[in-house]
Amino acid sequence: MRTLVTVVLVFLVIGCGSKPQAPLPEVTAFARPALPQGCEDPAWRSVPAHVAPLLLQDLVEPRQLVATTAAVTVQAVHDGSRVAFRLSWADPTHDDSPGAARFSDACAVQLPAVAGADLPAPQMGETGRPVEITAWRASWQASVDGRGDDMTALYPRAQVDHYPFTAPSLAPGSPEQEEMARRYAPARALGNPMEGPRSSPVEDLVADGPGTLRPAPRAMSTGSGRRTRDGWTVQLVRPLPAGVRPGQRGAVAFAVWDGSHEEAGARKMRTGWVPLAIGEGS
Amino acid sequence: MALVRNWQLGREMSYWYPEARPQRQFAAVFDINKCIACQTCTLACKTTWTSGKGQEYMLWNNVESKPYGFYPLAWDVKLLDMLGAQRWQGSRYAGRTLFEAAPAGERVLGWRPEDLDYAHPNIGEDDCAGRIDAGAALAVPHFAWFFYLARICNHCTYPACLASCPRGSIYKRPEDGIVLVDQGRCRGYRECVKACPYKKVFYNPSTGTSEKCIACYPKIEQGEQPQCFVNCIGKIRLAGFVSTPEQARPDNPIDYLVHVRKVALPLYPQLGLEPNVYYIPPVHVPLPYLEQMFGPGVSAALDTYRAAADDPDLAGLLTLFGCSHEVMPRWKRSGDTVLGLAENGRELMRVPLREPVYVRTAFDSARGVVRTNVP
Numbered sequence: 239m240r241t242l243v244t245v246v247l248v249f250l251v252i253g254c255g256s257k258p259q260a261p262l263p264e265v266t267a268f269a270r271p272a273l274p275q276g277c278e279d280p281a282w283r284s285v286p287a288h289v290a291p292l293l294l295q296d297l298v299e300p301r302q303l304v305a306t307t308a309a310v311t312v313q314a315v316h317d318g319s320r321v322a323f324r325l326s327w328a329d330p331t332h333d334d335s336p337g338a339a340r341f342s343d344a345c346a347v348q349l350p351a352v353a354g355a356d357l358p359a360p361q362m363g364e365t366g367r368p369v370e371i372t373a374w375r376a377s378w379q380a381s382v383d384g385r386g387d388d389m390t391a392l393y394p395r396a397q398v399d400h401y402p403f404t405a406p407s408l409a410p411g412s413p414e415q416e417e418m419a420r421r422y423a424p425a426r427a428l429g430n431p432m433e434g435p436r437s438s439p440v441e442d443l444v445a446d447g448p449g450t451l452r453p454a455p456r457a458m459s460t461g462s463g464r465r466t467r468d469g470w471t472v473q474l475v476r477p478l479p480a481g482v483r484p485g486q487r488g489a490v491a492f493a494v495w496d497g498s499h500e501e502a503g504a505r506k507m508r509t510g511w512v513p514l515a516i517g518e519g520s
Numbered sequence: 521m522a523l524v525r526n527w528q529l530g531r532e533m534s535y536w537y538p539e540a541r542p543q544r545q546f547a548a549v550f551d552i553n554k555c556i557a558c559q560t561c562t563l564a565c566k567t568t569w570t571s572g573k574g575q576e577y578m579l580w581n582n583v584e585s586k587p588y589g590f591y592p593l594a595w596d597v598k599l600l601d602m603l604g605a606q607r608w609q610g611s612r613y614a615g616r617t618l619f620e621a622a623p624a625g626e627r628v629l630g631w632r633p634e635d636l637d638y639a640h641p642n643i644g645e646d647d648c649a650g651r652i653d654a655g656a657a658l659a660v661p662h663f664a665w666f667f668y669l670a671r672i673c674n675h676c677t678y679p680a681c682l683a684s685c686p687r688g689s690i691y692k693r694p695e696d697g698i699v700l701v702d703q704g705r706c707r708g709y710r711e712c713v714k715a716c717p718y719k720k721v722f723y724n725p726s727t728g729t730s731e732k733c734i735a736c737y738p739k740i741e742q743g744e745q746p747q748c749f750v751n752c753i754g755k756i757r758l759a760g761f762v763s764t765p766e767q768a769r770p771d772n773p774i775d776y777l778v779h780v781r782k783v784a785l786p787l788y789p790q791l792g793l794e795p796n797v798y799y800i801p802p803v804h805v806p807l808p809y810l811e812q813m814f815g816p817g818v819s820a821a822l823d824t825y826r827a828a829a830d831d832p833d834l835a836g837l838l839t840l841f842g843c844s845h846e847v848m849p850r851w852k853r854s855g856d857t858v859l860g861l862a863e864n865g866r867e868l869m870r871v872p873l874r875e876p877v878y879v880r881t882a883f884d885s886a887r888g889v890v891r892t893n894v895p
Contacts, residue, residue, distance in 0.1 A: 300686060300711060301625030336725035338577070338713075339634045377728075387726050389576055393635075402571050422572025425727035428704035432728025433574075449687045451707070500632070503709035504686050 262288040265323075265490055265512050267314035269519035273322045274315065276462050277473035282324050285313040290492055292507035297361050298448045300504050307494045307507045310345070316516060321478050323347050325492065328469040333497025334376035335392055336433045341497035342377035345463075347474050348491040349514075351444065353481030360491050360510045361448060368446040369491075372459040372474045376497070379439040379463045387434045439463060440474060448504065482516055490514040521619070524678065527765050528789040528815070530612035534619050535792075536627055536683035545697035546675050546735050547762035547774045547796040548749070549784040551841060553803055553825075554756040557583045557645075557668040561748035561757075565672075568747045569734070574726025577638045580733035581748040583670045587809065588644025591671075592637035595719040596788065600812070602629060606790040608816045617792025618680055618717060628680045628715040649809075660804050667802040670756065672748060673720040673733035674787065674795030675699050681732070684715030696761070697796065698735045706730055717791045743847050743862075755842025760849055762796055773837055773851045773860075774798070781834055783824045785814035800825055832856075836873050844869040 265288045274281040291309050295302040313324040325345050333343045350357055351368040358367035381387070389396045402422065408415035420427040426434060440461040442454035463472035482488040489511040495501040523532050524539040565581040582591045590596070599618075600606070606615040621629040648666040656663055675692075679699045682690040689705040690712060692698070701712070701721065706729040712721040713730055721732045736746030744750070745759040760774040768779035777784040777798065784798035801810045801818050803826060810818040828834045836858035840851060846868050848860030853873070860869035884891055 296625065298686070299625060299627050300684070303625045336708075336723075336728060337635050338638055338723050338725065339632055340725070341710075387573060389573060389726075392725055396576070398576060401573065419572070422570075422575065423724075423727050424703040424731070425706065425724070425729040430704050430706070430727075430729065432706070432708045433724075434726055434728065451687060503707065503711070505709075 259286050261311075262286050264288060264515060265290075265312050265314055266515045267316040267321050267517055269484060269517040270315045270317060273317050273320060273475060274324070274473065277324055277464050277471045279473075281315075282313055282473075285315055285324070287311045287313045287326075288512070290509045290512055292492075292494060292509060295361075295493075295504055295506050295508050298504055302501065302505045302507065304499070305507070306496045306499045306501065310492050310494050310509075312492065312512075314514075316478060316484065318484060319478060320475055321516070322473055322475045323490075324471060324473050325494075326466070326469065326471045327494055329496055329498075330468065331496070331498035332376075332465055334380040334465075336377050337392060339500075341495070341500050341502050342375045343470060343497045344373065344375040344495040344502075345470070345472055345474075346371050346373040346493045347476070348493070349476075349479045350489060351480065353479055353486075353488055357489050357511050359447075361508075362445040362451065364447050366446065368444050370454065370476075370479075371443040371445060371451070372440055372461070372476050373443055374440045374461050374463055374472050374474060376463065376465075376470065377433060378436050378441075381434065381436045382439045382462075442476075478516065479514075482514075484516050485518045486516055488514040488516065526617075526678065526792060526794050528786050528794050529617070529792065530610075533617050533678075533792050535678050536619065540692075540694075541677065541764070542692060542694050542697035544695070544761040545677065545763075545796055546740060547760060547778075547798065548672075549758045549760075549774060549777050549798045549800065549841075550670055551756045551800040551838065552667055552669065553800060554754045554841075555583065555668040555670055556754050557585065558753050559583055560751050560753050561670060564747040564751035565733075568736070570731075572724075572726070574724035575722075575731070578722040578724075578731065579641060580720065580722075580731075581670070581672045582641060583668050584642045585645035585647075585666050586669045586813075587649050587666065588647040589642040589666075589669075590644065591641040592633040592719050593640070593643065594637070595633070596717070596813075598631060599629075599717050599791070600788075602631065603791070606812070608790075608811075611816055613790050613815075615790055617790070618715075619678075619683065619792055627711075628684045630680065630684070630714040630717065632710060632714040633719060662804045665805050667805055669799075670748075671718065671720070671787075672746075672797060673699065673735065674718060674793065674797045675733075675735055676796060677794035678792065680715040680717060680791075680793055681712035681721050684711040685709075686711060693737070696735075696737070696740055698737050698740065699732070700734055700737070701730055701732055703727075703729055703731070717788065717793065718795070740847065744845055745847055749842070750845045752842055758841045759847055761847075762798075771850050771852060771861075773840060773848060776833075776837060776851070781824055782817055783821045783834065785817050785821055788813060789815045832873060839871050839873065840869065843871050 311326040348371045363369035403418035445451045459476040461474040493506045493508040495506050521534045522538040524535045526533050570578040618629045648664045650664040652664045689702045708728040749757040762774045768775040786795045836853040850861035856873040
């Protein structure tokens with residue numbers, strides 16, 4: 239039996255053919271005529287990757303003092319106007335459900351708002367020198383993928399008696415009913431959809447220092463994520479960094495949050511600035 | 521960290537931000553001795569503010585049976601255990617506050633409850649302290665005891681929730697000291713849930729933000745007391761504004777109870793937040809437990825409270841509890857009448873020091889009937 243297994247393994251290894259590609263020393267966005275359709279697009283298989291070791295966020299309180307996610311594998315391609323990053327990382331726990339003590343797995347890509355050799359602080363930028371961030375959350379992905387926002391969607395055995403906005407006098411979906419529902423969802427009423435129904439699993443943000451994160455003036459990114467056998471793979475697509483054209487260089491930073499370790503906000507694993515090469519062509 | 525004055529500790533302490541007291545500070549006095557745990561306050565709050573999706577488990581106001589009732593589970597004993605010994609030297613706190621005991625990398629010493637910690641509010645409510653064995657007799661303090669602790673956000677002078685928020689989404693209103701979470705800015709990191717020792721900030725999984733008691737600020741702005749105050753069946757609550765000890769006014773009802781007579785005490789003052797809900801301690805509970813919960817002033821407060829029957833001012837002020845829907849920032853006693861007043865002295869409420877007593881005979885001679893139907 240052992241011989242048979244060995245023969246099969248040797249056959250599989252030989253059958254795989256090509257040697258695994260060595261990781262790139264920096265993030266390189268290769269030129270392609272079209273961007274991949276999603277994180278599972280086969281086009282990603284031929285794109286060389288950079289493996290970015292993750293550091294503790296130990297600069298500002300609350301600090302991350304226990305190392306969790308070790309590294310994030312980054313691939314990138316561009317089509318001349320947009321750049322797509324694919325982030326993959328190992329995470330044995332699947333955390334995509336919000337709850338009082340449940341935190342979502344998440345990741346983010348950060349770029350300087352203004353291109354140049356003199357980079358802002360990699361830790362969320364600094365006053366007058368902002369950064370642009372594209373963030374993805376697993377819980378947002380679950381919402382986009384169809385999970386409802388009822389309590390029973392989050393806690394299957396929960397029992398809810400009644401909500402004021404489900405009174406028989408309010409026709410479902412009517413303006414009056416929606417107005418009543420907003421009264422009991424103050425963050426949603428203020429246009430701050432941190433959870434609940436979402437049309438996109440990503441959010442565009444800007445910051446000019448720790449604690450200053452805020453929504454970008456306009457949404458410009460798209461993305462999607464999928465749970466893999468041992469972690470997550472996420473594709474994030476955004477315009478090429480301002481002032482950076484094919485053939486030029488820039489910088490990019492990454493962050494990963496592990497929900498099972500109650501990571502959120504400043505409690506995260508992150509990189510410093512990583513050199514970003516925008517390939518010629520396309 | 522800044523050095524700030526916390527009068528409840530009798531000393532200065534470290535806090536994340538410099539001292540910035542509001543123009544006036546919302547405050548309340550709860551007379552625990554009158555609470556019957558009917559939970560009318562809880563429902564008044566629930567139906568007013570937290571009937572939405574994601575708010576099902578939230579109780580901005582709750583009443584728990586001490587010593588074994590909690591919401592969320594073990595909220596106070598867990599933190600007291602984490603904090604370690606809490607020593608007082610007279611009226612000066614000699615131990616560490618939550619800010620002074622913050623571990624490396626943290627702003628506040630805290631913990632975050634699990635989902636299940638919220639699942640059974642007041643799960644220990646039927647358990648009193650100790651067994652009632654044969655031969656037990658009624659005495660004060662009781663051998664076996666429990667009491668009802670009604671709780672809302674303390675709208676602290678030094679809020680741990682505010683200090684812990686890394687993005688400044690929590691603010692203390694300068695006009696009345698009410699502490700609020702900016703629902704447009706909060707990103708649901710839950711540092712505030714972890715930091716608040718009273719566990720009065722709740723995460724809403726439906727909106728992804730944290731929410732808390734707002735002291736019914738739309739009512740406060742109109743000069744009215746919050747929902748949980750005006751719906752209190754036992755009339756245990758009085759809302760108003762508290763001054764610092766140096767600026768205390770005897771004609772301010774909260775100041776009178778807190779600073780002048782010192783009969784109302786803060787909840788776990790040793791944590792360092794300078795909470796602004798004050799409690800008249802229960803008279804039947806052993807002192808060591810009460811001193812842990814309300815600080816070193818308990819014994820004197822109880823002596824004062826027990827003597828209230830012969831103290832027309834104190835007894836008179838206690839009659840103002842629950843008698844009006846309006847906030848009464850001033851008061852006075854005139855003979856056998858107690859008056860609740862507006863800031864400008866306008867009369868808002870008038871109550872007798874003692875309610876008149878009518879004794880009705882068993883036989884109503886005017887109607888020729890017996891008033892009871894018991895043969």
